Each structure stands twice: as structure tokens, then as C-alpha cells.
Amino acid sequence: MHWGKDQDLSVLFVCLGNICRSPMAEGAFRAAAEKIGLKVHTDSVGTAGYHVGENPDPRAVHVARQHGVDISAARGRQLADEDFTAFTHILALDTANLAGIKARAPRIRKAELGLLLNVFEGRNDGSVPDPYYGDESDFAECWDQISEATEELANQLKQQDESSNA
Numbered sequence: 001m002h003w004g005k006d007q008d009l010s011v012l013f014v015c016l017g018n019i020c021r022s023p024m025a026e027g028a029f030r031a032a033a034e035k036i037g038l039k040v041h042t043d044s045v046g047t048a049g050y051h052v053g054e055n056p057d058p059r060a061v062h063v064a065r066q067h068g069v070d071i072s073a074a075r076g077r078q079l080a081d082e083d084f085t086a087f088t089h090i091l092a093l094d095t096a097n098l099a100g101i102k103a104r105a106p107r108i109r110k111a112e113l114g115l116l117l118n119v120f121e122g123r124n125d126g127s128v129p130d131p132y133y134g135d136e137s138d139f140a141e142c143w144d145q146i147s148e149a150t151e152e153l154a155n156q157l158k159q160q161d162e163s164s165n166a
């Protein structure tokens with residue numbers, strides 16, 4: 001994946017409901033970025049509007065807290081047209097939501113669109129499974145998958161930031 005230069009980094013994570021995977025991804029990425037001193041603005045949204053204004057699912061809040069990350073203040077928001085010009089990177093948690101993002105993306109936009117799991121070259125099977133209809137163990141697995149990918153993402157962005165400033 002190639003990341004843009006010469007502009008402040010901003011990453012938007014997108015899932016379906018914006019109460020499980022994308023708030024977890026935002027929290028994990030924020031923590032990983034802070035750890036390595038990467039300056040980046042973050043947010044998360046859903047392609048659907050079912051949970052607008054709601055806090056993340058308690059199981060997502062719980063698993064994040066177990067890893068020292070507080071996502072309890074997040075509020076569900078639906079993807080908006082402005083997001084395509086406000087963010088440098090819009091990353092979907094699964095292929096269905098990437099298709100939904102692409103279907104409504106304006107041709108003139110700032111954001112690069114992609115899949116979070118494509119940070120791993122050659123391992124891009126694409127989707128973080130939706131844990132919403134699962135149990136706590138599904139949320140634990142989801143966290144592990146997301147935190148590994150967001151840590152890699154933070155490292156790649158940091159490297160590119162340093163090489164573009166060199």
C-alpha cells in the first residue's frame with residue numbers, strides 16, 4: 001500500500017454498525033500511534049446508520065479495556081460525504097464495507113481507500129469477521145487481529161512519514 005505525503009495524516013476506520021470493529025480499530029490504532037510518536041487524527045464510522053449516537057458494544061469496550069485502551073466515549077456515526085475530503089486514509093474492516101465505501105465515493109476526493117488487513121502484503125484475505133453475533137471469545141479474537149494490523153499500520157505510516165521528511 002502507498003501512503004500519501006505532504007499532508008497531515010488522518011485515518012478513518014469503517015465497519016457496518018460502528019459499534020464493534022471500527023471503534024476497536026480506532027482505539028488500537030490510536031494506542032499504537034501514541035506508543036511510537038506518530039501524529040495522526042483518527043475516527044471511526046459505520047456504512048449503516050443503525051447505531052448512530054450509541055456507545056460501542058459493551059463486549060468491545062471490555063476487550064479494549066483489558067488491553068489498556070478506553071473506547072467507551074466513542075459514539076456511532078455513519079459515513080458522510082465530507083469524510084472523503086476530510087481524511088487521508090479510509091480503511092474498511094471487511095470487503096463488503098469497502099465495496100459500500102467505493103460505491104458512494106466521489107471521484108474527486110482526498111482519501112485513499114483500502115482494507116485494513118492489506119497492511120500485510122501477501123496475506124490479504126481481506127476481512128475481519130463481524131463479532132456482533134458472536135460471544136466474548138469472538139471479540140477477543142477480533143481484538144487480536146485488529147491490534148496486530150493497526151500496529152503494523154502505525155509502523156508503516158511512521159516509516160513513510162520519516163522518509164518523506166528526510
Ligand code: 4NP
Nearest residue numbers: 015016017018019020021132
Ligand atoms: P460492526 O458490527 O460492524 O463491527 O460494528 C455490527 C454491529 C451491529 C450490527 C451489525 C454488525 N447490526 O446489524 O446491528
